[in-house]
Amino acid sequence: MKVRFIIFAAAFAVLATGCAKEVTTTKNDAAKRHLEIWMHNHYPSVQKTEPGIYILNDVPGTGKSVETYEEYPYIRFEYQSTDLEGNYKDYSSPDIAKQLGTYDVTKFYGPSILSRNENGITAGVEAVFSGMKVGGTRTAVIPGWLNTYKRYKDEEGYLKNVNGDNGIYTVKVIEVIKDIKKWETDSLEKYVHSIKPGLDSLKGGLYYIQTQAPSDTNSFKSDTKILINYTGRLLNGRVFDSSNADTAKIWNIYSSGRTYGATTVIVKDEWKKYYMGTSSSGDEGNMIDGFAYALSKMRTGEKGIAIFHSDLGYGTKGSGDKIPGFSPLIFELEVIGKSND
Secondary structure (H helix, E strand, C coil): CHHHHHHHHHHHHHHHHHHHHCCCCCCCHHHHHHHHHHHHHHCCCCCEECCCEEEEEEECCCCCECCCCCCCCEEEEEEEEECCCCCEEEECCHHHHHHHCCCCCCCCCCCEEEECCCCCCCHHHHHHHCCCECCCEEEEEECHHHCCCCCCCCHHHHHHHCCCCCEEEEEEEEEEECCHHHHHHHHHHHHHHHHCCCCCCCECCEEEEEEECCCCCCCCCCCCEEEEEEEEEECCCCEEEECCHHHHHHCCCCCCCCCCCCEEEECCCCHHHCEECCCCCCCCCCCCHHHHHHHHCCCCCCEEEEEECHHHCCCCCCECCCECCCCCEEEEEEEEEECCC
């Protein structure tokens, strides 16, 4: 009898081992169970949608459908995100910043433009947008394993490969954009023609308005050091940079660690190689293209306004939290003349 028991136990162990091999586990098993329990406790009637988000609230829009990346590669939207406890992580609203006491006058607030390719939008956020229309607002729980730019065929793939923090996201679709360059060009033309009807661009996407004629029309030789003044703005008028201390103070971007006043620029034969500073030993092209190209057309004593699209500025990524991606820029420029240094 004892021998039979041992044989039976051994057989059961082999069977149990074989069954265990069929059970797959992932690095997010515990996190998944935790989220399921949290959802059951807080939103028991909400069902999970593919590839694993939970839609808590949905106010349908009445405009164009968001469709797919191929149809509309860009979305202009407002957003906010919190953790599961309701603590804010990110937001586009200045009102939320003021409420939290984190408002920064130098920071850009408002709708952002998002590229929907795999390098521009996470799988979770793309899932939130799915099925929405312009004007719609949606709030959803995005599991941490969907906070990735990579795409997997199902939830199992995300669970096996991605770690991240759970979050609650609210998005409002302002508009969908098929051709981002046309969108920027239309925005520029509308702005430019409102202040200077009929003005043509000097270069694709760059407009220049002369506000003071030069006192000397001779061009500058290569390696000449010239002095300039400048102020940079977004199309909404907000100043993000200036060489003038008073302007910087007015717009609350003044820094005591910076030297204000006329700025030295080193002229080169090719405008893309202009330098800002007293030495050309730094990296080439440390000026954005629109800024450098406009300066290359200016002469001593001249003042003007350069307006150009993001391809000649800070591109798809923008610059810090002051300039969002896909932002046309305005620069008020003055060429004082040659530097005596």
